């Protein structure tokens with residue numbers, strides 16, 4: 001006879017699209033967020049018998065997101081996520097944990113005659129600022145980040161010295177384009193943090209390190225970017241980076257009698273190398289749960 005039990009579970013509303021407009025006289029401020037909530041706790045009954053008396057409906061979770069956005073300014077995504085997470089865990093005995101994920105979509109003010117418009121905006125690049133707040137009983141921690149920060153350098157990148165087996169065709173190079181779309185998530189130690197200032201500094205450090213590191217592999221660049229963040233930003237315990245290698249292959253123009261001196265490339269979109277790694281502070285507190 002087989003035996004089994006209910007394993008770890010969570011439930012919530014995924015991807016609540018929340019847009020707020022704050023008015024300061026004629027000037028409007030726009031916030032565009034995607035908020036996901038997930039709750040954990042004493043939820044065996046709904047799974048085993050369909051008794052929903054412990055279930056804070058996902059519809060209620062969604063409504064709470066909208067109501068919180070009205071009751072107080074949303075402010076920084078980390079603070080908003082902490083408020084929501086604490087509300088569910090502190091407000092319902094059976095809910096012992098919450099995960100609140102927020103992505104912030106950027107909008108830029110349209111300029112008219114070089115002046116920023118009061119209430120007209122253009123969607124920025126696909127880059128998004130992100131946060132993931134985990135509440136577990138009295139404890140909570142914040143993992144913030146960014147996704148889809150697309151960067152490219154036209155030189156200062158080499159790749160050679162790898163094993164050459166019978167399947168290897170990649171030519172070694174001492175000068176190639178290096179391009180990637182950075183997804184980074186960093187775990188903060190503590191929550192008494194100036195979130196936006198920290199975010200902007202971490203983003204700056206990653207960009208400067210990408211530009212300035214003479215790359216022998218994207219792996220080396222990844223580690224250097226993470227290390228630069230940990231060296232300067234003591235509020236960060238650990239950073240995880242995911243970087244697709246956006247290959248730019250030199251086009252063979254010899255059939256046309258043309259030389260290609262690193263000028264004409266084919267930007268291939270797939271398959272792509274995917275490099276992932278973390279840089280961890282040696283004495284960082286262990287969060288105890290996956291993040």
Ligand SMILES: O=c1[nH]c(=O)c2[nH]c(=O)[nH]c2[nH]1
Nearest residue numbers: 159170216217218219245273
């Ligand atoms: O920076 C790189 N790292 C690799 O592991 C790799 N593999 C590959 O084919 N090209 C590259 N480039």
